[in-house]
Amino acid sequence: MRKRHWGVLISFCAIVLFPLFVVSVYLWGVADDRYASTVGFTVRTADEKAPSSLLGGLASFTGGSSSPDSAVLYQFIRSQALAAEVDKKLHLRDYYSSYWSSDPVFALQPNATIEDLTDYWGRIVRVTYNSSTGLIQVEVTAFTPDMAQKIAKEIVAESQTMVNGLNDSAREDAIRYANSDLKVAEDRLRTAREKLTEFRTRTQIIDLQSDIEGRMGVTNSLQQELAQDMVSLDELSASTSADDPRVAQAKRRIDAIRQRIANERQSLATTIVPGTGKDYPALMSEFEGLTVDLKFAEQVHLSALSARDLAYDNAQRQTRYLATFIKPTLADSAEYPQRSLLFGLAALFLILSWGIAVLIFYSVRDRN
Secondary structure, eight states, X not given: OOHHHHHHHHHHIIIIIHHHHHHHHIIIIIOOOBEEEEEEEEEEXXXXXXXXXXXXXXXXXXXXXXXXXXXXXXXXXXXXXXXHHHHHHHOHHHHHHTTTTTOTTTSOOTTOOXXXXXXXXHHHEEEEEETTTTEEEEEEEESSHHHHHHHHHHHHHHHHHHHHHHHHHHHHHHHHHHHHHHHHHHHHHHHHXXXXXXXXXXXXXXXXXXXXXXXXXXXXXXXXXXXXHHHHHHHHHHHSOTTOHHHXXXXXXXXXXXXXXXXXXXXXXXXXXXXTSOBHHHHHHHHHHHHHHHHHHHHHHHHHHHHHXXXXXXXXXXXXXXXXXXXXXXXXSOOBSOHHHHHHHHHHHHHHHHHHHHHHHHHHHHHO
């Protein structure tokens, strides 16, 4: 072997074998066992519609689409807020830093800040989220099985509190919007009634439709008299001569009635109602517009009342709840650290690093 061969061999021992020896000694001789607790849950929304079939009910229970609430909960579990809240109740920093002297790689450093705890939280709490079904599965690791289970239970409790907060916010928003819509509808109804009252006060006509029907009653009576007189004229003409005075008198009466009907119709169409400056057709158009506005405002008000009552009714029920499909488990044996896996990854990384270094060395040597 030449000098460069011995250099490659020594580098292999220094870069690969010695670090692997240190890793193996630490993993199998120093690292403390860690236990895992698994919990699974999802956020369900109460479905007000009854399922049409058993298959539809099962699909609704298992969830067939992504839930925005589950996505919010997924981010909440990984947040600093949850880590700080669990730390207040279970003293995570004191617990995990107590193993620093025996296992400094997998334990939390003493006097850790909240940022350090948040980074460490991402190592001990692994969250899996299925966006298609909205299912969340959490795995918590600790140096004792009891502590791992306690942390998992606390995560479930805090998640339930967060979901209840979403319920409260949704209820407050629904009630606030319903009350706001009801107030707008009440103002609209009040304005429509005031306009109609102002119209009646200004015109001194309580019901314009009835007033017009009363005036039309005179015309209708005249038309009935005209019809009767025309029939009488026909009977008289059939039994008397054309120069009979009664025929002339009947014709004059018919002409007078026709003239009166024409005058009444013209008066109804063109006469200005005192105090308004408008004729009856213009007043009728204004009155119909006010009546339509009033009816529409009443319907909107009834709809707003129903929506407000429905919002208060829904506020009495919990629309979101946390459905736990895997309760926090209690481990019998340690699953972590995964020594064989970590040793294999370390060996792969070191061999690749050594190989790249050797290739670079020979590349530079050949260039020179």
